[in-house]
Amino acid sequence: MNHAVNATVHSACGSEPGLISVDQALQMILDHTDHLGTEILPLSQALNRFVAEDVYSEIQLPMFSQSAVDGYAICMDTDMPSRSTFELIGEIRAGQVANFELQPRQAVRIFTGAKIPKQTTTVARQEIVQFDGSSITLTEALRLDADVRKAGEEITIGQCLASQGQQLSIGTIAALSMAGVREVSVYRYPKIAVVITGDEVAETVEDLNSGKIFDANAPLIQAWFQSRNQQVDILHVADTEQAVCDLFTNLRDQYDLILTTGGVSVGDYDFVRPVALKLGFEQIFWKVKQKPGKPMFFAKSERSEQGTCYLLGLPGNPGAVYVGMQIYVATLMDALQGQKLLPQWFNGVISHDLKADSRERLLRMVASFETGILKLSSLPKQQSHMLSNLMQANCLVRIPAHQNIQSGQVLQGLFI
Amino acid sequence: MNHAVNATVHSACGSEPGLISVDQALQMILDHTDHLGTEILPLSQALNRFVAEDVYSEIQLPMFSQSAVDGYAICMDTDMPSRSTFELIGEIRAGQVANFELQPRQAVRIFTGAKIPKQTTTVARQEIVQFDGSSITLTEALRLDADVRKAGEEITIGQCLASQGQQLSIGTIAALSMAGVREVSVYRYPKIAVVITGDEVAETVEDLNSGKIFDANAPLIQAWFQSRNQQVDILHVADTEQAVCDLFTNLRDQYDLILTTGGVSVGDYDFVRPVALKLGFEQIFWKVKQKPGKPMFFAKSERSEQGTCYLLGLPGNPGAVYVGMQIYVATLMDALQGQKLLPQWFNGVISHDLKADSRERLLRMVASFETGILKLSSLPKQQSHMLSNLMQANCLVRIPAHQNIQSGQVLQGLFI
Missing domain, CATH: 2.40.340.10 (MoeA, C-terminal, domain IV)
Known part of the structure; x- marks a missing residue:
């Protein structure tokens, strides 16, 4: 059984010698990129970003010893048999200060997360307690240290909460919030211009009568960045050397990355690579021994004060663009944020x-x-x-x- | 080896009879919810949404028979040996109309994606062609139908592109765009109010001196929805019956879902459930035999003209909120968009x-x-x-x- 049936008979193009492999191309992306600096962001705007500096906790967690249940904080220095009784001297709700200092055989009503009073030795959950107005009686035996969350048992002051390079997932944002972290130093996300080349892209439905096609690449790339909570600027350019040259000249000063589709093969109207080289971009690689996406092109240009502008030229076929985004652009985005990692296959x-x-x-x-x-x-x-x-x-x-x-x-x- | 070490000694609370299981709770979410209607969205705003009506293609793909490579469209009704020659009569670029009609032994220069002229029988990629100004010569043998993408070979007119219930991923948005689809009927996403209960939540750093703690739940929930490209309104409420009652009365008319954290257990200050019941919400379930998240509460209230308002009460511990979001809220969000599916474990x-x-x-x-x-x-x-x-x-x-x-x-x- 052979599932990958291709209806079109294909020529053997692509078998020419000298192409680099997928692994080589990915490694060259890592070897020839640097991160773009760092910035401080509120945690609420930092989802999916990478931590640029280790984050240490300024507090311990739990911040204070607290009840793990709704019940009674008790003072008694031994394990307690069933029917033990305690004098009830007050109540502490979550979020209140515990001003009490328990004496032996005393108890206070307490709720989940509330700070236990001084001299508390254990907490009796309410399900095992009878209450008669001024005292409580245990209906089961109770050990010391039951249902107490101890101060610092999860996090100590000065403990590393998030290491450089940690990606800020939903869970890590919650964990940092719980430790009182409000903002975080992260690697800067590249400012990206997406350039769709190709005179064949239909602007209107009428264009379809003249050999043009609907564009899948701009919607694909836009959705890809949307799914990562990032915005990009999408531009179209005609298949002339002058138009591509004018646009690249303009974009190179304003963007960290120019991401193009189409115009990277050896056709007479493929201007991305020749124009980039003419403008002084340094080729890192061109052509990868892969299907789809063989003519992929990667280059960079050093600018005087703004660091490097990168150019990744994806082929124009949407299947190649899709693979290019998921494998190469994903790797490049992480590398430009300081994370030099091959895809986790x-x-x-x-x-x-x-x-x-x-x-x-x-x-x-x-x-x-x-x-x-x-x-x-x-x-x-x-x-x-x-x-x-x-x-x-x-x-x-x-x-x-x-x-x-x-x-x-x-x-x-x-x-x- | 036992990795799940808990430092706190825990009481046996939670073993009471009559609790429903995780699977039962998930099934009850599916059984007691309906979708919230549909809306038409531009494809560019529809990432992650579910298609409400089958989408049929108005065009075929490829729209016309086209070249798969840069090369030469050739007319010849048999396989061709190496050294065959053809008269070159013109050029067709991608996006141009093909006005030529080839005669036997004629060829036109053609580029990837360009419409092949009438009478084309095959395409010779430029790597196997010598060009001498007015004619071309093959340097290899060439079969019929090589490197031609045939009109309609991928999609025919009227073919179903996306079925009801299909989630709009990056790839599906690109595929629909390529077929000229610009907008799509999707299930409406619920309008959601998130209510953080608990007097223990610190508003400022000074609050921390009085038994309060930093809130992880609001940042967690916000990030969870952010990661799905959705926004929610986040509100805080004090632990008094009146405050909870006033807020729920107000929210019920404005939101499809009230999602709460805390206040659902049996403590004296747990007002979410009693207030919801008092306001006429119908309990679907309360308490699930799970750790974390046992006191989870799910209810709904029928409104006169606006359909149903749902209320999902998560416990206040952030570990329970995290699990609640990933398992129950994820299932509920899909169900409210017409997708009654258990988690894909x-x-x-x-x-x-x-x-x-x-x-x-x-x-x-x-x-x-x-x-x-x-x-x-x-x-x-x-x-x-x-x-x-x-x-x-x-x-x-x-x-x-x-x-x-x-x-x-x-x-x-x-x-x-």
């Missing part, structure tokens, strides 16, 4: 055979768990000008070049 | 033993892939008032009640 088990190809393929597949094992199944319509299988796909899977793949083989992939 | 293999507990536990763990198998390892500091292990955790794992778990056992979980 999962290992999954392919459920069918696949024929060899001269380039590494990045196939859209469905991954599902079966008793702890991740099973991978390819989808039809994998060509670079097709996207409809993204309605079903939940991962991209790497198929090494020149290998016939057999059912049961372990392959690397990324969830999408 | 993964199966993973636990790498150590765990002792039994009287309630089902939802433990924060680290999951990692080892040659296709998902391995799970628990983290310390799992108590409901602790969050710091969320710096490391990447999943929540279900530990069934009353079972000693052994290393190698398969458990269900969710990535977080």
Whole structure:
């Protein structure tokens, strides 16, 4: 069974020597990028950003010893049998100061999270207590230290809460908030211009009558950044050398990254690379031995005072743009925020055979768990000008070049 | 080895009979909710939303037969040997109309994505072509139908592009855009008021001297919705019956969901449930046999013209709020958008033993892939008032009640 059926008969283009591999391209992105500096942000605006400096706690957590339940704080220096009685001397609610100092055989009514009074030795949850107006009686035996959350048992003053490089997830934002952290030093996110090249992109429905097509790339890239809570500026440019040159000249001064689609191959109207080189961009790589996305181009330009402007040129086919965003742009975004990490590929088990190809393929597949094992199944319509299988796909899977793949083989992939 | 070490000695509270299970609570959320209607949105604002009506394609894709490469469109009704020559009669760029009609032994220069002229039988990629000014010569043999993308080979007119219930991911937005879809009917997202109860929440640093604590719940919930590109209104309320009553009366008319933290247990200052019942909310469930989050409360109130207002009361401990958001609120948000689906638990293999507990536990763990198998390892500091292990955790794992778990056992979980 061979799932990755391509309806179009394809020529062998792409097998030329000298192309770099997917792994080499990713490593070159890491080797040739630097972070863009840091900034202080309120925690509420820092979701998904990376911590630029270790964060140490200024407080201990819990901040004070407190009750873990609704019940009674008790003073008694031994374990207590059932039917023990205690004098009730008051009440402490969560958020109130505990001014009491318990004496042996005394108790106070207390609520979850409330600060226990001095001399408390244990807390009796209300379910095991009878109350008669001025005293309480235990209905079960009670140990010392029951249901007390001790001051500092989770976090001590000066403890490292978040290390440099930690990504601020929902959980980490909550954990920092609980320790009173209100703002955090994070790596700056790049300012990004997205340039859609190609005279074939329809601006109106009427354009479709003249050989033009609807653009998937701008919506795709916009949604990708939206999903990461980031905004980008999206621009279109005509397929002339002058238009591309004028635009790049302008953008290079204003943006940290120019991300382009189309115009990076060897066609007569592919101006992204020649214009970038003419403007002094230094080529880091061009052409990767992969399918889709072979003509991908990466370059950078040093500016006098503003540091580096990077240029990543993705091919124009939307399948190549999709793979480019999920693998290369994701890696580049992290690298520009100081995180030089290769993609965290999962290992999954392919459920069918696949024929060899001269380039590494990045196939859209469905991954599902079966008793702890991740099973991978390819989808039809994998060509670079097709996207409809993204309605079903939940991962991209790497198929090494020149290998016939057999059912049961372990392959690397990324969830999408 | 037992990783889930709890420093505080805990009472056996929570083992009372009559509590519903996690699975029962989730099923009751699905059984007692309805979607909130539909709306038309531009595709650019519809990321993560669910399609309310099947979307059919008004066009075919590719819209016209086109070249898959930069090369030459050729007319010849048999396979061609190397050294075949053709008369070159013009050029077609992507986005241009193809007015040519090829005759046998004629060719036109053509670029990737450009509409092939009438009578084209194959495309020769430029790498296998020599060009001498007025004619071209093949340097390799060439088959019919090479490097042609055929009109309609991916999508036909009238084909279903996205089914009712499809979630609009980055890939699906791109695929719909490519088919010219500009707006889409989606289920309405609930309008949500988040109510943080508890007099113990510090408003200023000075408050910390009086038994108050920093709030993790509001930042946690805000970040959770932010990560889904949604905004919510966050309000605080004092622990008095009147304040809770006034606020709920007001919110019920304006919001589809009131999501609360704290005030749902049996303490003397737990007003969420009694006030909701007094205002006519119908209890769907209260108390789930789980740790953390036992006192969770779910209710609804029918309004005259605006449909239903739902109320989900999470406990106040931030660990319970975190689990509540990832499991119950996620399920509820989908249900209120017409998607009645239980969480898609993964199966993973636990790498150590765990002792039994009287309630089902939802433990924060680290999951990692080892040659296709998902391995799970628990983290310390799992108590409901602790969050710091969320710096490391990447999943929540279900530990069934009353079972000693052994290393190698398969458990269900969710990535977080």
